[in-house]
Amino acid sequence: MKLSAMDVEYAAGLARLEITDQEKEIFARQLNEVLLYIGSLNELDTQGVVPAAHPGGLTNVFREDEVRESLNTQEALTNAPDTRGDFFRVPKIID
Amino acid sequence: MDFETVIGLEVHAQLLTCTKIFCGCSTAFGRPPNSLTCPVCLALPGALPVLNRKAVEFAMKMALATGCRINEQNVFARKNYFYPDLPKGYQISQDTLPLAEGGHILIEVQDGNTKIGIERIHMEEDAGKLIHDEANRASYVDLNRAGVPLIEIVSKPDLRSPAAAVHYLKSLHEILVYLEICDGNMEEGSFRCDANVSLRPRGQSTLGRRTELKNLNSFRHVQRALEYEVTRQRRLLEKGLEVEQETRLWDEAQGMTMSMRSKGEARDYRYFPEPDLVPVVIDEAWVAKVRADLPELPQARRERFVSAYGIPAYDAGVLTSDRRLADYYEDVVRLCDRPKIAANWVMGDVMRLLNEDRRGAHDCPVMPESLAEMILLIEEGVVSGKMAKEIIEQMYRTGRPPAQIIAEKGMVQITDEGELDATIAAVLEANPRQLAEYRGGRDKLFGYFVGQVMKLTGGKANPKLVNDLLKKALHHD
Amino acid sequence: MELHSLTIHELQDMIRAGGTTATRITEAVFQRIGAVEPKVHAYIRLMKEEALAQAALADEDIKRGDIKPLTGIGVALKDLLCTRGVPTTCGSRMLQNYISPYDATVVEKLAAAGAIFIGKTNTDEFAMGSSTETSCFGPTRNPWDTDRIPGGSSGGSAAAVAADECIAAVGSDTGGSIRQPASLCGVIGFKPTYGLVSRFGLVAFASSLDQIGPLTKDVEDAAIMMNVLAGYDPRDATCVATQIPDYRKFLGRDISGWLVGIPKEYFAEGTDREVLDAVEKAVQSVEKCGARITEISLPHTKYCVAVYCIIAPAEASSNLARMDGIRYGLRAKEARDLAEVYTKSRTDGFGAEVKRRIIIGAYSLSAGYRDAYYGKASQVRTLISRDFDEAFRECDIILTPTTPTPAFKIGEKVENPLQMYLSDMFTISANLSGIPAISIPCGYTHAGLPVGVQFLAGRFEEARLLQFAAAFEKSAAVEKRRPVV
Numbered sequence A: 001m002k003l004s005a006m007d008v009e010y011a012a013g014l015a016r017l018e019i020t021d022q023e024k025e026i027f028a029r030q031l032n033e034v035l036l037y038i039g040s041l042n043e044l045d046t047q048g049v050v051p052a053a054h055p056g057g058l059t060n061v062f063r064e065d066e067v068r069e070s071l072n073t074q075e076a077l078t079n080a081p082d083t084r085g086d087f088f089r090v091p092k093i094i095d
Numbered sequence B: 001m002d003f004e005t006v007i008g009l010e011v012h013a014q015l016l017t018c019t020k021i022f023c024g025c026s027t028a029f030g031r032p033p034n035s036l037t038c039p040v041c042l043a044l045p046g047a048l049p050v051l052n053r054k055a056v057e058f059a060m061k062m063a064l065a066t067g068c069r070i071n072e073q074n075v076f077a078r079k080n081y082f083y084p085d086l087p088k089g090y091q092i093s094q095d096t097l098p099l100a101e102g103g104h105i106l107i108e109v110q111d112g113n114t115k116i117g118i119e120r121i122h123m124e125e126d127a128g129k130l131i132h133d134e135a136n137r138a139s140y141v142d143l144n145r146a147g148v149p150l151i152e153i154v155s156k157p158d159l160r161s162p163a164a165a166v167h168y169l170k171s172l173h174e175i176l177v178y179l180e181i182c183d184g185n186m187e188e189g190s191f192r193c194d195a196n197v198s199l200r201p202r203g204q205s206t207l208g209r210r211t212e213l214k215n216l217n218s219f220r221h222v223q224r225a226l227e228y229e230v231t232r233q234r235r236l237l238e239k240g241l242e243v244e245q246e247t248r249l250w251d252e253a254q255g256m257t258m259s260m261r262s263k264g265e266a267r268d269y270r271y272f273p274e275p276d277l278v279p280v281v282i283d284e285a286w287v288a289k290v291r292a293d294l295p296e297l298p299q300a301r302r303e304r305f306v307s308a309y310g311i312p313a314y315d316a317g318v319l320t321s322d323r324r325l326a327d328y329y330e331d332v333v334r335l336c337d338r339p340k341i342a343a344n345w346v347m348g349d350v351m352r353l354l355n356e357d358r359r360g361a362h363d364c365p366v367m368p369e370s371l372a373e374m375i376l377l378i379e380e381g382v383v384s385g386k387m388a389k390e391i392i393e394q395m396y397r398t399g400r401p402p403a404q405i406i407a408e409k410g411m412v413q414i415t416d417e418g419e420l421d422a423t424i425a426a427v428l429e430a431n432p433r434q435l436a437e438y439r440g441g442r443d444k445l446f447g448y449f450v451g452q453v454m455k456l457t458g459g460k461a462n463p464k465l466v467n468d469l470l471k472k473a474l475h476h477d
Numbered sequence C: 001m002e003l004h005s006l007t008i009h010e011l012q013d014m015i016r017a018g019g020t021t022a023t024r025i026t027e028a029v030f031q032r033i034g035a036v037e038p039k040v041h042a043y044i045r046l047m048k049e050e051a052l053a054q055a056a057l058a059d060e061d062i063k064r065g066d067i068k069p070l071t072g073i074g075v076a077l078k079d080l081l082c083t084r085g086v087p088t089t090c091g092s093r094m095l096q097n098y099i100s101p102y103d104a105t106v107v108e109k110l111a112a113a114g115a116i117f118i119g120k121t122n123t124d125e126f127a128m129g130s131s132t133e134t135s136c137f138g139p140t141r142n143p144w145d146t147d148r149i150p151g152g153s154s155g156g157s158a159a160a161v162a163a164d165e166c167i168a169a170v171g172s173d174t175g176g177s178i179r180q181p182a183s184l185c186g187v188i189g190f191k192p193t194y195g196l197v198s199r200f201g202l203v204a205f206a207s208s209l210d211q212i213g214p215l216t217k218d219v220e221d222a223a224i225m226m227n228v229l230a231g232y233d234p235r236d237a238t239c240v241a242t243q244i245p246d247y248r249k250f251l252g253r254d255i256s257g258w259l260v261g262i263p264k265e266y267f268a269e270g271t272d273r274e275v276l277d278a279v280e281k282a283v284q285s286v287e288k289c290g291a292r293i294t295e296i297s298l299p300h301t302k303y304c305v306a307v308y309c310i311i312a313p314a315e316a317s318s319n320l321a322r323m324d325g326i327r328y329g330l331r332a333k334e335a336r337d338l339a340e341v342y343t344k345s346r347t348d349g350f351g352a353e354v355k356r357r358i359i360i361g362a363y364s365l366s367a368g369y370r371d372a373y374y375g376k377a378s379q380v381r382t383l384i385s386r387d388f389d390e391a392f393r394e395c396d397i398i399l400t401p402t403t404p405t406p407a408f409k410i411g412e413k414v415e416n417p418l419q420m421y422l423s424d425m426f427t428i429s430a431n432l433s434g435i436p437a438i439s440i441p442c443g444y445t446h447a448g449l450p451v452g453v454q455f456l457a458g459r460f461e462e463a464r465l466l467q468f469a470a471a472f473e474k475s476a477a478v479e480k481r482r483p484v485v
């Protein structure tokens, strides 16, 4: 599989990143090197192998339904670049 | 051409846990914005989710109540997309290994019961709330709701009409509320519905192009939006035009659905297993434990009320519409063993009084013991039906048992034959003309004499006894 | 010896004997920082005032005889760990001004154990790198040769320990980010079993691979630090509830008769000759301790980097989605609508390497590619873990080089991502399989650059791993040199 500048643009779009045409070329070249390398995995027959999402086999870790103290609104908003009253603020969505 | 309507519903129900699904913040509704948040539900750097056990058990209840198969291996997955109400940039949901699959519920349609398939039920977290300020071209973000546990119930495309869809929705709603795992409040958004609608020529098995409807905030909206959409699609198809696959919003004010196109990008959620959570393994023992905790479901209970208590289906429907009301009714029946009379009282005066106060059956001041006792007192002739109506008001207001109220108010029925004979004699003596007419053949005057006796006794005379004694007195001489 | 160059246990002995105070140690460390930090740049932020205040309190404790395991000890924290009150930047413009309202669990634990925080150390941006060059605050330099990189991403922590700018440090390891810089800076780097140390408050790079661990001057210090860091945390669902032994008790115990596996795949072509020579000597030291050596095979070794190159960016692309300029972090001033808030803030906030990894991560999870990339890699990950399960059925310890080369020059690989990723080729397998691993100095190149050897053990076998490392350390008696900065 080879990654085109368009693929880079699509993936960047999914990740909400803007990249210049020049970056597109560079990234495509660099990422293709990586993908070529990754291609070696296809040598392996993995049919029936259970994928590992985690190392170790922990299961069923829960917390009980007990209320813990929340942050106060001030603390919640303190790092926000734009707020209004008790809210985070964002510009209106434009389609 | 004859078209068949195909509808599938996706229902999101908020679970009634005290805390959010992955953190200890309270799920209380209506608190000041961003006051129920913490590093986890604000998605601050470094914060990690830990699963609320009760959320899983609540979800399991719904899965069992709808006949789903619970998967032993449960895996949470990240659904990646950007939106200001989604602080992590992904929703923790379930993808290929959801909680449960392959269930169904029965709904009643004109020609009997229909089975509506349930594709899957999975657990996920709710998003925050956005408030749009058109004037300032800004939106405000409140994350109190972010992380409230949800189950998503996905039906199979088995619904064939808007009415059936609403029926199905009401059934789900009833079950969720019965299980006490969701408050079912559609206005506050604790029970929400999206619909997929398509039409196809009758007889065709493949599905037509569908639209997804959002913003259906009440049963009425669901019905109206679906009807509108079905008509809209039929008109397009009849003109030989195509239905565009898109998301449409229901606009209640204008009474129409409107296209809500999100720019360009197709949905590419990049699901993958949530590495911050470990799999949930649900073994048979756990399923059995939750199953043992399930209450009898409304449909089964309705049927049992009809068969075991011999009450009409209508009564059974009313009494089982609320789990606590049904419990109340059953308590009363257990104590007096008069199912139909009890049903009348519960559906009549008790429900009227509760409704006036917007109170639930679980905190009805008239204890089931008291109502049962009163029903028996009526039967024994100690109180009349008319007196009972007054007594129940008193019981409701004071919470006291009937005997106490009867004693205090001197409301005991007159059943003393001597006393009643004397009253009857006095009535006959005072109405010689009517007596003569009666004896002359005007049978209808019997009621007049009864009325006079009741008037003289202040309504306390036992009506049956008055009847008997009066007949004797009239035919005596 | 000056105080700043001593180990935790040496300083604790002195404190107990009344030979020094927390304040004196802390002052010595800051004096050293004053002298070498301009050349090394190990720190993003120094916490001198807070540290001296903490030291004064520690001295009161000492007077009362209340001496905890890290009382008076100056510890440096990788700036990927959340700290209340001082910025947590992750080496990124995105979080340049971010102040966490909470402390990471390990920060709480260290504080409770008496540690004095010296500062937040430099890191590759969001830990994405093996050279500490991608930090928005500029690179850290290797104290042994300031034209060279210290390794990464915990390069700041490794350099700080090597240059005596702290007594011990904490780092995080996703594909070798503790062990590789430890090796290149001539210090000890320890990556615990996945799930032994809480990740709560560690800004996530790749959640299924990240582990926090110590960087120290000797094995005993690593054991002391692990005693503090390890243990169950209800705030991290992947953290295991297990009994934590006193790791220090295992040090000094005999390892004769232990079977040490040498995986042949780790000695294939491509590794620097001088590194191989030093590691060969390490093997001899191990034998001197009475351990037996056996060649083993970990057949899926050559796929480790490829698997890592898929899994780590995939998780990272999702983990970094929360950096959206809404609740915290950089918000591009020129953003006029919501779409621009996202794209412009993220585009300005992230550096090139982070963007590269986010893009490849998003790509490998995207519709049509997920099974071929992420799915396949997750399956191969299983095979890699099985290799280790097999091997540890036989051996007690596996021995490998830590890195294929000594420290390389600043700028040498930063434009060549694949070469950079390959510098972690020996360390990644421990993260993929979740096993514990340690890097420990085993010699020097002719140019005087340190070389490290890596020991790996089975899951939750840290006690035996430390026991083995301590025996090796003693037997090898690698010449103790100090970098001249």
Ligand SMILES: [Mg+2]
Pocket (backbone or CB within 6 Å): B012, B093, B124, B152
């Ligand atoms: Mg959903």
Ligand SMILES: [Zn+2]
Pocket (backbone or CB within 6 Å): B020, B023, B024, B025, B036, B037, B038, B039, B040, B041, B042, B147
């Ligand atoms: Zn929270």
